[in-house]
Amino acid sequence: MVEKEEKESLKRGIAEQVNVMKGRGAPKSMAPFYKAAERMLDIPESPSVGYMCEFVPIELITAAGATPFRMCTGTQETTFRAEEYLPQSFCPLVKSTMGFFREDADFDLVVIPATCDGRRHLGELFGDDVRVHVMDVPATGETIQSRELWYQEVLRLKKVIEKATKKKITAKKLRASIDRENQKRDLLKQLYEPRTGDFQLAGSDLMLMVQLSHVMSTDEWIGHVRKVIAETTSGSAKRKKGKTWGDDQPRILLSGSPVIMPNWKIPLLIEESGGALVVDNLCSASRVMWIRAEPAGSSMQELMLSIAERQLMSLCPCQIPFEPAWLRLKALIEDYRIDGIVHHVLQSCHLFGVESALMRSELDKMGVSLLALETDYSQEDVEQLRTRIEAFLEMIEARMER
Numbered sequence: 001m002v003e004k005e006e007k008e009s010l011k012r013g014i015a016e017q018v019n020v021m022k023g024r025g026a027p028k029s030m031a032p033f034y035k036a037a038e039r040m041l042d043i044p045e046s047p048s049v050g051y052m053c054e055f056v057p058i059e060l061i062t063a064a065g066a067t068p069f070r071m072c073t074g075t076q077e078t079t080f081r082a083e084e085y086l087p088q089s090f091c092p093l094v095k096s097t098m099g100f101f102r103e104d105a106d107f108d109l110v111v112i113p114a115t116c117d118g119r120r121h122l123g124e125l126f127g128d129d130v131r132v133h134v135m136d137v138p139a140t141g142e143t144i145q146s147r148e149l150w151y152q153e154v155l156r157l158k159k160v161i162e163k164a165t166k167k168k169i170t171a172k173k174l175r176a177s178i179d180r181e182n183q184k185r186d187l188l189k190q191l192y193e194p195r196t197g198d199f200q201l202a203g204s205d206l207m208l209m210v211q212l213s214h215v216m217s218t219d220e221w222i223g224h225v226r227k228v229i230a231e232t233t234s235g236s237a238k239r240k241k242g243k244t245w246g247d248d249q250p251r252i253l254l255s256g257s258p259v260i261m262p263n264w265k266i267p268l269l270i271e272e273s274g275g276a277l278v279v280d281n282l283c284s285a286s287r288v289m290w291i292r293a294e295p296a297g298s299s300m301q302e303l304m305l306s307i308a309e310r311q312l313m314s315l316c317p318c319q320i321p322f323e324p325a326w327l328r329l330k331a332l333i334e335d336y337r338i339d340g341i342v343h344h345v346l347q348s349c350h351l352f353g354v355e356s357a358l359m360r361s362e363l364d365k366m367g368v369s370l371l372a373l374e375t376d377y378s379q380e381d382v383e384q385l386r387t388r389i390e391a392f393l394e395m396i397e398a399r400m401e402r
């Protein structure tokens, strides 16, 4: 059980990061998001379904009247707890999540997609009183067989959720959930749209808002996002000394392993060092919004197919080939006029380690610089990371002045 004092310390960790963001003079409409960050690690009341990873179609959870809760955790304190039973060299995201929830998974159901070696056997580490469901994620979404397998997995998940919540998922409820999630994705797109030129909202603020979409109620989240859009597109939001982010700074895209609050060191270091964090390609942030579920009709089969298909387009490197993911990245680079990419690789995350090698050769051809940073959840490497990020930005600035 995560002790009360430990939870307080985790909350303090989140508050520290949020204070840095507040101190930069953010738009006023960001205030409710900074406040909501304090409850990031509070498990919602029953019925609730904890899930790890974006492969879980949360439309099924909300259609059953349950609250979805993304369990991915970014706290270093709980990684130590997990090292009692997991190798120290394991991915910090897995260690942190298990350290936090293994003995405190007070959900009606926990769903774990088996996307990588770190996740495959996690379900077996929970106690008998935790109901865990593991999803078999195909290694490719490109064949008829793999798509059928995934569709069957999503059907199986529907039954498991219905059993755990004792609620029937009807076509009407599922359609309403799909529409609601699409509405959230459309709002996020509106937030990212102005970032092709100068913009007022820091990239780390945007990333926080996306993560809070997994924590705040949908209505609450939508209401506050609308206010941010109104403020940041009306020209009324002025950062300190009228500062905006954008064209006179190196325009940076952040990609790689998920970046989870309070492990916020990479986005904050980019911005503190003078980079404009224009867009990201992270499943913990904007990657959730690019694809809508598009049902061909309102039958249960059509609705289920649409959420299954959407999930297969998530472009996670746990699936082959790399080409569709590269085409998305290339489009982001062109649309957002990106000068350089910072690729975040969590310790022992081989998926994103290999992805950086695949990206490098393509980026060289486009003349876009890449900085791959391998790190964990500790603060010990912050100054070393700062030096590398500053050098990377200086190199881009020198190129911009030529």
Ligand code: SF4
Residues within 6 Å of the ligand: 052, 053, 054, 055, 115, 116, 257, 258, 283, 284, 314, 316, 317, 318
């Ligand atoms: S990187 Fe891939 S496997 Fe990991 S949480 Fe994101 S979508 Fe899931």
Ligand code: SF4
Residues within 6 Å of the ligand: 091, 092, 093, 094, 115, 116, 117, 118, 119, 257, 258, 346, 348, 349, 350, 351, 352
């Ligand atoms: S960061 Fe990498 S190793 Fe860790 S859970 Fe995600 S995909 Fe697996």
